[in-house]
Amino acid sequence: MIRTPRLSLRSWRDDDRDPFAVINADPEVAYWLGGALSPERSSASINRYMTCIERMGFGRWALERRDDYTLIGAVGIMPVLGDLPLDGFELGWRLSRQSWGQGYAREAAAAALQYGLKKAKLKEVLAFTSEKNVRSIRVMEAIGMARDPARDFDHPSLEPDHPLRRHVVYVAAN
Numbered sequence: 001m002i003r004t005p006r007l008s009l010r011s012w013r014d015d016d017r018d019p020f021a022v023i024n025a026d027p028e029v030a031y032w033l034g035g036a037l038s039p040e041r042s043s044a045s046i047n048r049y050m051t052c053i054e055r056m057g058f059g060r061w062a063l064e065r066r067d068d069y070t071l072i073g074a075v076g077i078m079p080v081l082g083d084l085p086l087d088g089f090e091l092g093w094r095l096s097r098q099s100w101g102q103g104y105a106r107e108a109a110a111a112a113l114q115y116g117l118k119k120a121k122l123k124e125v126l127a128f129t130s131e132k133n134v135r136s137i138r139v140m141e142a143i144g145m146a147r148d149p150a151r152d153f154d155h156p157s158l159e160p161d162h163p164l165r166r167h168v169v170y171v172a173a174n
């Protein structure tokens with residue numbers, strides 16, 4: 001568990017499944033993440049996050065507001081998955097639409113990055129998103145990650161003419 005002034009990054013519980021499914025079904029959130037997830041796929045994501053946290057001590061944590069215990073999203077570091085042309089560990093985030101614009105993503109992402117570099121002692125942590133995802137890129141820059149254009153890539157699961165296909169890569173290293 002990591003605590004920041006306003007947030008807890010904690011392990012997942014069964015009662016997170018419904019509110020996380022609502023976040024993952026929201027078209028405004030899902031637009032940036034390859035489309036809306038069914039409740040089953042959202043729940044499967046939680047299972048993957050939990051397995052990672054159990055095995056490695058870190059992963060995508062549940063993000064909870066400390067003042068009212070509301071689940072507002074997921075933030076944390078996971079091994080890069082799938083057939084992406086990148087290797088290593090990725091810091092990622094997704095927050096409920098209602099909680100955007102309040103600095104929660106920055107606050108949580110900064111704490112997760114510190115954990116990855118200082119506690120887990122990872123050599124480097126990557127973050128990537130579509131070059132169009134300005135909000136997410138602002139978070140990367142705000143927490144001190146540096147752009148590495150040499151590693152930019154076209155997302156292999158998006159069609160060649162998909163507007164979000166080109167991805168930019170940011171890095172923080174020890």
Ligand SMILES: CC(C)(COP(=O)(O)OP(=O)(O)OC[C@H]1O[C@@H](n2cnc3c(N)ncnc32)[C@H](O)[C@@H]1OP(=O)(O)O)[C@@H](O)C(=O)NCCC(=O)NCCS
Nearest residue numbers: 029032093094095100101102103104105106129135136138
């Ligand atoms: C990416 C995402 C997490 C960013 O959320 P966000 O609310 O815009 O980001 P933050 O919480 O850091 O908020 C930052 C903004 O809130 C403002 N803000 C308001 N109160 C604040 C506070 N107390 N502290 C800091 N910033 C505050 C800041 O001015 C900042 O705006 P700026 O970047 O224009 O300066 C969110 O848009 C999201 O979940 N998107 C969909 C999923 C996604 O794209 N994930 C990433 C895919 S790789």
